[in-house]
Amino acid sequence: GQQLNQSPQSMFIQEGEDVSMNCTSSSIFNTWLWYKQDPGEGPVLLIALYKAGELTSNGRLTAQFGITRKDSFLNISASIPSDVGIYFCAGQVSDSWGKLQFGAGTQVVVTP
C-alpha cells in the first residue's frame, strides 16, 4: 500500500491561479521525484530533488526537498489548461536503491 501521504487529493482551480501540493512520509528519503500522469499514459518526470533543503524549478513548476527529508512540495504558478492531470510524488529510501514509493496522487482540474 501507499506509504506517502499526498495532499490534497484533488484541486479545482481557475486558469491563472497557483497550485500547491505536498507529500509527507514517516521514512527519511534521499530522493524526491515529482511526476505528472495523463489518463491512459505513464507518469512523466517533472522534477527530481536530491538534497535536503534543495529548491528546484522547471518552468512554472517549483519543488522543494524538505529539511527533515520526510516531506516535499510542488508548486505550479499561473496554471494553464494543459496542467490538468494527476501529479504524483515519489520518494526513495536510502536502503532500497531501485524502489520508488509513490503517493496516491493529486488530481488537478483547471477551469477557464
Place this chain on the structure above:
Amino acid sequence: DTGVSQDPRHKITKRGQNVTFRCDPISEHNRLYWYRQTLGQGPEFLTYFQNEAQLEKSRLLSDRFSAERPKGSFSTLEIQRTEQGDSAMYLCASSPQLATYNEQFFGPGTRLTVL
C-alpha cells in the same frame, strides 16, 4: 522515439490464462523497473533489474509473476493463471546507472483487464 516502450498497450484476457508483457528501456539505461498501478492509486513497485540481474522483488510479486531480462536489454513480465485482481496498469521504467541519481523514466504502460 527514444523513450521507454511497452507492448501491448492493452490486453484483455480470461481468468486463468497466462499473459506476457514486454518492455524496451531507453537504450543507454541499464536499470529497469516494473510497477503496477490500480485505479486511483500511485504506482507500486514490483521488481528491479540492473543489467540482467534481478536485484529486488516486492512481496506483491507472487509466485504467479515472473520477470526476466535475459540479455540486459528488454524485459518481460509474465503472469500465470491470471486472476481478476491482476487487472491493473503495468508500468515499466528505466534509469541510467549513476551512483547518486535515480531518475526513473516511465513507458506508456500495459493495461490488463482480466475477465
